[in-house]
Amino acid sequence: VGADPDTLERLRDQCQVIDQTTPAENSLAYRWADSVVEWVMNPVALPEPLDCFQTLQTVSRGQLLRQTAEWVAAAVQTGRVAPHEIAIIGPGLDAIARYTLAEILADKGLPVASLSDQRPVIHSPLVRSLLTLLTFVYPGLGRLATAEDVAEMLVVLSQIPQAAAVGPWFESVQIDPVRAELLVDHCFEPSLEQPELLPVERFERWDRLGYKATEAYSRLRRWIEQQRQQRQQRLTLGVISVLDRAIQTFFLGGSHLPPDQLSALRELMETTQHYWAVEDRLRQVEPRLGSPDSRSLKTSLERFILLLRQGTVTANPYPVDPGRAVIIATVYQYRLQRLRHRWHLWIDAGSPLWLADTKNLLFGYPLFLGSYQGRPWSTADLDEIHRDRPERILRDLLGRVSDRVVLCHSELAVSGQEQAGPLLTLVVANSES
Numbered sequence: 164v165g166a167d168p169d170t171l172e173r174l175r176d177q178c179q180v181i182d183q184t185t186p187a188e189n190s191l192a193y194r195w196a197d198s199v200v201e202w203v204m205n206p207v208a209l210p211e212p213l214d215c216f217q218t219l220q221t222v223s224r225g226q227l228l229r230q231t232a233e234w235v236a237a238a239v240q241t242g243r244v245a246p247h248e249i250a251i252i253g254p255g256l257d258a259i260a261r262y263t264l265a266e267i268l269a270d271k272g273l274p275v276a277s278l279s280d281q282r283p284v285i286h287s288p289l290v291r292s293l294l295t296l297l298t299f300v301y302p303g304l305g306r307l308a309t310a311e312d313v314a315e316m317l318v319v320l321s322q323i324p325q326a327a328a329v330g331p332w333f334e335s336v337q338i339d340p341v342r343a344e345l346l347v348d349h350c351f352e353p354s355l356e357q358p359e360l361l362p363v364e365r366f367e368r369w370d371r372l373g374y375k376a377t378e379a380y381s382r383l384r385r386w387i388e389q390q391r392q393q394r395q396q397r398l399t400l401g402v403i404s405v406l407d408r409a410i411q412t413f414f415l416g417g418s419h420l421p422p423d424q425l426s427a428l429r430e431l432m433e434t435t436q437h438y439w440a441v442e443d444r445l446r447q448v449e450p451r452l453g454s455p456d457s458r459s460l461k462t463s464l465e466r467f468i469l470l471l472r473q474g475t476v477t478a479n480p481y482p483v484d485p486g487r488a489v490i491i492a493t494v495y496q497y498r499l500q501r502l503r504h505r506w507h508l509w510i511d512a513g514s515p516l517w518l519a520d521t522k523n524l525l526f527g528y529p530l531f532l533g534s535y536q537g538r539p540w541s542t543a544d545l546d547e548i549h550r551d552r553p554e555r556i557l558r559d560l561l562g563r564v565s566d567r568v569v570l571c572h573s574e575l576a577v578s579g580q581e582q583a584g585p586l587l588t589l590v591v592a593n594s595e596s
Contacts, residue, residue, distance in 0.1 A: 170533040190503075191215055191568065192561035199561060200554050202592070203518070203585055210592035218594045219571045224511070227573040228260055231508060232267035234569075235489065239273060244506055246273050247487040252497050252560070253510035254517045257577075258282065260510065264491055265423070274488035276422040278496045283474035284434060287427035289420075292319040293409055294468050298358060300390045300405055303461040305355040307468055310347050313358075317343040320413045321379035337379035342372050346380060360384050386412060402464060403435050422488055434476050438467055498559055505566045512570040512590050513582030518553035553585065 186192035195213060202210035219234060221227040231251070238244050251264060265275045284290055295316040298304040321338035338346070349366035352359040362384070363369045363377055372380075390405060410417060410428060417425045442463050470476070490502065494517075511517070529540055561568075572590045576582050 167531075167533050186558070186562035189565050190562045191564050191566075192558055196558050196561050199589070200557055202588055203557060204554060208588075210588050212593050215567055216589065216593040217567065217569045218512075218590050219508075219569055220590070220594060221573050223575055224260075224573045224577050225263075227510075227571055228263045229267060231510065231571045232264050232271070235508065236268060236271035236273060238506075240271075245487065246489045248505035249508065250490040250492065250497060250502065250504040250506070250564075251508045251510060252492055252494055254494055254514055256491065256493050256510065261491055268489055269421070274421050276488035276490055278490065278492035278500060280423070280426075283471075284427060284430040284476045285471050285474055287424060287431075288315060288319050289414070289424055290427055290431045290471070292316040293406055293431065294471060296320065296387070296409055297402065297405065297464065297468065299360065299387045300394070301402075301461065301464055302357050303355075304465060304468070305353060305358045307465065308353070308358045310351060310353075313351050313360075314340065314343040314347045317346055317380065317383070320383055320409075321376070322413070337375040339376075342376045345372070346376075350380075360387065401439065402467070403432070403439060406432065406435060430476065431471075434471070435467070438470075439463075494556065494560070497563070498556075503563045503565070505564070506569065507560070507564040507567070508569045508571055509560075509586070510571045511576075511582070511584075512572040512586045513574075513584045514576065515582070515584040517584045517586050518556055 186196060195215065198211075202208045219227070219230055221230055235249055235251070239246055239249075253260070261277050261280060265277060268275045285294075291312065292315060295308055295312040298308040317338045318336050318340055322336045345366065346363070350361045350363060352361055360380075360383065363372065363380055366372070369377065386409075390408070410432075414420060414428070417428050420428070490497070490504070492500070492502075509517075529535060529545070570586065570590045570593060572582070572587075574581060
């Protein structure tokens, strides 16, 4: 998947060839690949239970996701394995599965990295807070700053940066949601031209907010005022510069954030750079075309914020090093990254999508192979291409795990139907009695 072997073979003479032991001696494939492939591919084979395989089995998929995450957390807490030595892999991880696993693991204090998670950039509270912050720095954007957005901004931007090992980032916030709502009710002054955060003394019982919340709120007000003054003095280069300063001030550059939050900030910065590069180019072209210049800073920035809030941007940024986090990925993503772990958890082990043909994943891809002769593809041609692929996937995955494979199986799929995929024989053979 993702390459044309016949075409790559032509480059062999121009490359340095390095012979590698396949599979690696410390992988499960070195000892058990032949047996496991035989049990899975041969319908009449009788698999035997293996010490390196284990089964987690539930009735519904929702129960499976929760039990899997809790099992991982328990294994880490008992010291059997470290978070960065675990990979949770599935044939197709939907957004609900990724979110459920990530949230439960994060609640247990474990760092999580979801590979190629193409969700809208606006899903991150950090991104939403930074966009709301722009409405206080630049004039004319007041209608984009609602009370709910401002309250969220107060909570997110009030955190004290700390290492991820100390605790989840949301535990370090100085303004909790209750205090944020009180501040918005008494100190937020909406305005179409320039919304304001009024001094905390406007709240008659401001002493009940506490020192930490009051200081964090005052620090945010001072930062906003400083940015406005620099804009008036033309000391600020642009929106990209303001966002970068905000990230450096309130998040210390994001160095303490978990990989998914750091990835969201990178998405925002890359999107901002591309957007304003296009805007600058259009400003240069429009005068020569004789069209009126409708691209004022206010209009462009308003379009930018609305574009992100509509969920248009979902591109992945430059890959973030997952570090010491639990990996969540599909089979394709995991193999593409060439990752290796001590423990694998194969989600939805009973799903028929496991070891599925490429034609079910990449529609029409044979047309782009160098060996394509320009004639219609027959069923026999496709069967010939896909014949060895399930075995290659199974051997490759076993070659990327060294100690244990946990088969996570639910009797019922999301649709309510029973699951009877190719790995079901392994699930049954390794079920706990």
